[in-house]
Amino acid sequence: VPPVALDAFLDGARAALGAARVITDPDVVGPHATDWTGRWQGRPPAVLRPGSVADVAAVVVLARRHRIGLVPQGGNTGLVAGATPLGGEVVVDLRRLDALGPVDVAAAQVTVGAGATLAAVQIHVGSAGLAVGVDLGARDSATIGGMVATNAGGLHVVRHWTMRAQVLGVAAVLGRGDVVDLNPTGLVKDNTGYDLAGLLCGSEGTLGIITSVRLRLVPVPAERAAVLLGFASVADAVDALPRLRSVPGAQAIELVLADGVRLVAAHIDRRLPLDPLPDALVLLEVAGDRDPLGAVQAALDQLGSSVVATAAATEPAALAALWRWREAHPDAAAARGLVHKADVTVPLGGLAAFVAEVPAAVEAVAPGATTLVYGHLGDGNLHVNVIGPAADDSRAVDVVLELVLAQGGSVSAEHGVGRAKVAWMARQRGPAAVAAMRAVKGALDPDGILNPGAVLA
Amino acid sequence: VPPVALDAFLDGARAALGAARVITDPDVVGPHATDWTGRWQGRPPAVLRPGSVADVAAVVVLARRHRIGLVPQGGNTGLVAGATPLGGEVVVDLRRLDALGPVDVAAAQVTVGAGATLAAVQIHVGSAGLAVGVDLGARDSATIGGMVATNAGGLHVVRHWTMRAQVLGVAAVLGRGDVVDLNPTGLVKDNTGYDLAGLLCGSEGTLGIITSVRLRLVPVPAERAAVLLGFASVADAVDALPRLRSVPGAQAIELVLADGVRLVAAHIDRRLPLDPLPDALVLLEVAGDRDPLGAVQAALDQLGSSVVATAAATEPAALAALWRWREAHPDAAAARGLVHKADVTVPLGGLAAFVAEVPAAVEAVAPGATTLVYGHLGDGNLHVNVIGPAADDSRAVDVVLELVLAQGGSVSAEHGVGRAKVAWMARQRGPAAVAAMRAVKGALDPDGILNPGAVLA
Numbered sequence: 001v002p003p004v005a006l007d008a009f010l011d012g013a014r015a016a017l018g019a020a021r022v023i024t025d026p027d028v029v030g031p032h033a034t035d036w037t038g039r040w041q042g043r044p045p046a047v048l049r050p051g052s053v054a055d056v057a058a059v060v061v062l063a064r065r066h067r068i069g070l071v072p073q074g075g076n077t078g079l080v081a082g083a084t085p086l087g088g089e090v091v092v093d094l095r096r097l098d099a100l101g102p103v104d105v106a107a108a109q110v111t112v113g114a115g116a117t118l119a120a121v122q123i124h125v126g127s128a129g130l131a132v133g134v135d136l137g138a139r140d141s142a143t144i145g146g147m148v149a150t151n152a153g154g155l156h157v158v159r160h161w162t163m164r165a166q167v168l169g170v171a172a173v174l175g176r177g178d179v180v181d182l183n184p185t186g187l188v189k190d191n192t193g194y195d196l197a198g199l200l201c202g203s204e205g206t207l208g209i210i211t212s213v214r215l216r217l218v219p220v221p222a223e224r225a226a227v228l229l230g231f232a233s234v235a236d237a238v239d240a241l242p243r244l245r246s247v248p249g250a251q252a253i254e255l256v257l258a259d260g261v262r263l264v265a266a267h268i269d270r271r272l273p274l275d276p277l278p279d280a281l282v283l284l285e286v287a288g289d290r291d292p293l294g295a296v297q298a299a300l301d302q303l304g305s306s307v308v309a310t311a312a313a314t315e316p317a318a319l320a321a322l323w324r325w326r327e328a329h330p331d332a333a334a335a336r337g338l339v340h341k342a343d344v345t346v347p348l349g350g351l352a353a354f355v356a357e358v359p360a361a362v363e364a365v366a367p368g369a370t371t372l373v374y375g376h377l378g379d380g381n382l383h384v385n386v387i388g389p390a391a392d393d394s395r396a397v398d399v400v401l402e403l404v405l406a407q408g409g410s411v412s413a414e415h416g417v418g419r420a421k422v423a424w425m426a427r428q429r430g431p432a433a434v435a436a437m438r439a440v441k442g443a444l445d446p447d448g449i450l451n452p453g454a455v456l457a
Numbered sequence: 458v459p460p461v462a463l464d465a466f467l468d469g470a471r472a473a474l475g476a477a478r479v480i481t482d483p484d485v486v487g488p489h490a491t492d493w494t495g496r497w498q499g500r501p502p503a504v505l506r507p508g509s510v511a512d513v514a515a516v517v518v519l520a521r522r523h524r525i526g527l528v529p530q531g532g533n534t535g536l537v538a539g540a541t542p543l544g545g546e547v548v549v550d551l552r553r554l555d556a557l558g559p560v561d562v563a564a565a566q567v568t569v570g571a572g573a574t575l576a577a578v579q580i581h582v583g584s585a586g587l588a589v590g591v592d593l594g595a596r597d598s599a600t601i602g603g604m605v606a607t608n609a610g611g612l613h614v615v616r617h618w619t620m621r622a623q624v625l626g627v628a629a630v631l632g633r634g635d636v637v638d639l640n641p642t643g644l645v646k647d648n649t650g651y652d653l654a655g656l657l658c659g660s661e662g663t664l665g666i667i668t669s670v671r672l673r674l675v676p677v678p679a680e681r682a683a684v685l686l687g688f689a690s691v692a693d694a695v696d697a698l699p700r701l702r703s704v705p706g707a708q709a710i711e712l713v714l715a716d717g718v719r720l721v722a723a724h725i726d727r728r729l730p731l732d733p734l735p736d737a738l739v740l741l742e743v744a745g746d747r748d749p750l751g752a753v754q755a756a757l758d759q760l761g762s763s764v765v766a767t768a769a770a771t772e773p774a775a776l777a778a779l780w781r782w783r784e785a786h787p788d789a790a791a792a793r794g795l796v797h798k799a800d801v802t803v804p805l806g807g808l809a810a811f812v813a814e815v816p817a818a819v820e821a822v823a824p825g826a827t828t829l830v831y832g833h834l835g836d837g838n839l840h841v842n843v844i845g846p847a848a849d850d851s852r853a854v855d856v857v858l859e860l861v862l863a864q865g866g867s868v869s870a871e872h873g874v875g876r877a878k879v880a881w882m883a884r885q886r887g888p889a890a891v892a893a894m895r896a897v898k899g900a901l902d903p904d905g906i907l908n909p910g911a912v913l914a
Binding site for chain 1: 705752835838864912
């Protein structure tokens with residue numbers, strides 16, 4: 001970017017937003033230059049803090065005039081450099097757009113600003129007995145706009161699906177600076193033209209800057225019940241999936257393996273949950289107003305002697321203790337050293353074979369490495385953690401992703417493409433789909449100013 | 458279209474598909490020239506019958522070379538001239554693409570050709586205890602490709618949502634003739650780039666010709682239970698919606714009004730279902746494996762004295778008898794004369810006011826007309842039928858659509874835009890959204906050969 005163009009852009013931004021909303025102080029800009037991993041380092045000359053849709057539109061018009069790349073940011077909790085200005089782009093921090101609209105109880109919907117954190121929305125709608133269908137550990141910093149832009153997933157996808165399924169409407173500023181307000185009244189059925197809101201969801205800020213979202217809400221269930229089921233093999237756990245999925249109110253079907261459970265047991269200093277420890281363990285959680293414990297027990301009866309099981313938990317402390325066997329995996333891994341992560345989906349038909357192949361494939365390129373596999377069995381979404389290789393040695397993750405592609409899987413189940421997975425995405429999706437994406441990008445952002453370098457090269 | 462270009466195109470199509478698959482016999486072409494309503498009359502010079510994705514791609518490449526418009530057709534059961542070649546386009550009949558892939562029971566998915574009818578798919582997956590989440594009266598002729606292209610809805614949207622929610626992947630030929638095979642393995646979580654499959658869903662054949670679909674399937678519930686609830690007013694019924702929606706297994710929440718029920722009672726010669734007849738009646742249907750009748754009765758207990766109710770039905774004959782009060786509305790209307798139809802969504806907050814305003818608004822432009830309102834309360838989707846005005850007098854429907862726009866509603870809840878609703882769609886969505894749609898259309902179909910005149914003018 002020629003300095004003169006940047007100066008003219010920043011002068012225009014100061015006139016539009018007020019000088020206080022155009023930040024160039026390196027101490028303030030610094031945290032916006034990298035993402036949650038700290039692995040990629042950008043060089044943004046400034047951070048802008050618009051406070052309204054009109055502000056955002058003004059910024060986009062200015063950016064277009066001066067050919068300045070913009071990187072929209074929310075809570076900046078991403079893991080793939082999706083909001084990291086590696087090319088010297090200007091960051092647009094959307095957290096001031098944090099308005100919380102009235103909860104529409106009859107429709108179970110709410111409109112919130114893109115900058116509202118998930119936690120703020122949860123509290124806001126919780127008073128009406130409602131919740132957002134997607135929940136995440138990063139809820140205190142992750143913003144709704146960012147969650148929509150990245151189509152966030154989480155633990156309850158098997159029940160409520162990903163963020164795209166929670167989105168009824170979106171307001172956004174497109175690449176020409178025009179504002180679209182898509183389905184602001186949250187119509188559940190509206191077959192008038194293309195699903196632009198769904199297209200913006202998951203586009204990672206490359207097609208438009210999302211400014212507010214009309215969300216579908218779900219009832220807060222009165223009760224929860226969970227159990228840890230032990231299977232002789234991953235294949236047996238996959239075979240049980242149709243039955244587990246059809247348990248009324250099933251909201252989580254999570255997989256851990258014996259190796260991982262042993263590592264966690266050592267890390268949190270607890271006895272093994274089942275002894276002898278089965279090869280594959282599935283955490284089934286059911287929620288609802290009508291006897292979720294009964295639903296868990298009915299499922300156990302149907303599964304019969306093919307499973308062993310812990311006692312079912314219904315109280316918060318007991319539920320949390322069961323969940324620790326799943327949720328402590330990342331911490332237990334991190335305690336052993338630097339963790340290389342792959343976040344993948346594998347078709348269920350090949351999932352057991354994939355889990356069996358991964359350790360040997362990693363061992364071949366990273367002798368002595370520790371490999372952990374766990375994840376969201378109900379979605380086929382597995383997290384592969386490898387501890388051992390040096391920070392700049394990506395070979396272990398690369399061989400895992402090669403296995404994923406060979407199985408017809410996804411190299412990014414929920415983290416997105418960002419700047420880190422552009423080449424892998426292109427391999428997975430193929431040239432025709434990438435060409436179509438590029439055409440759509442050109443249509444909605446003809447000057448390429450929205451999050452350049454993300455998703456598409 | 459210059460005749461010489463058409464002749465060259467048809468010669469090319471004969472070479473690619475075989476002469477028997479290029480039909481110009483007016484008797485065979487005739488039924489493809491109009492849609493289900495018979496109201497619009499097209500003039501297609503030919504109907505092509507491709508048998509493979511490669512055939513479809515060859516046809517698109519030829520059409521592009523010779524600048525021939527193509528109108529994709531499935532079962533041709535549409536109501537808005539969405540597949541009607543009003544501009545002399547060539548029809549592409551996709552019904553030979555009717556392959557039924559193996560049912561993936563573990564994932565609850567199947568891949569089927571675009572030309573497979575819904576009924577054929579229902580039978581195919583039913584043997585595995587699974588079903589398609591969308592069901593329609595036109596199931597014997599409506600094809601999966603058409604249902605995806607129009608984002609079909611139906612009776613169970615409150616439980617399973619519209620067709621877009623059933624679609625995991627799509628194979629399609631885009632406007633340049635390139636074939637995209639989007640998520641063929643049916644990955645539930647895949648955040649690698651734009652949701653092109655979701656974009657094609659509901660695009661009515663204007664962005665690509667869908668050739669096969671990877672569908673999510675739902676379990677067939679073991680039992681059903683239904684009840685007809687009487688409310689003192691539509692407003693009371695809307696107020697009860699959060700409670701009705703949270704009944705476990707609720708799969709239909711349908712609204713009928715006293716006037717309509719009286720008309721139906723006369724038409725089918727039955728006693729009124731409740732006497733005295735309340736102003737607003739809601740058919741609640743619950744399905745599941747765990748005591749749906751108990752769920753209905755729990756809901757009744759919670760609603761308390763605010764409702765009256767029929768006996769709950771669980772046996773097929775009794776269920777069908779209850780459903781007759783809802784499903785016989787179109788027939789009862791048609792028995793009174795030519796029916797003008799509006800298929801709209803109204804935000805729930807304005808739904809009661811809308812229902813109250815419609816009869817007077819219609820009366821003002823069509824004195825003496827009979828107006829019926831009924832529909833899918835759970836989605837805010839209402840069907841307005843007007844009997845009285847002459848066939849070419851659209852004023853009654855026009856005033857209804859004006860009321861819909863004033864309420865922030867949709868002028869086409871499930872029927873789509875086609876060629877009939879292009880101007881209304883543009884008013885509803887506004888210039889910025891229409892410009893964005895036009896840009897997307899230009900990106901994926903740069904020569905404008907795919908279903909020209911549909912969705913966008």
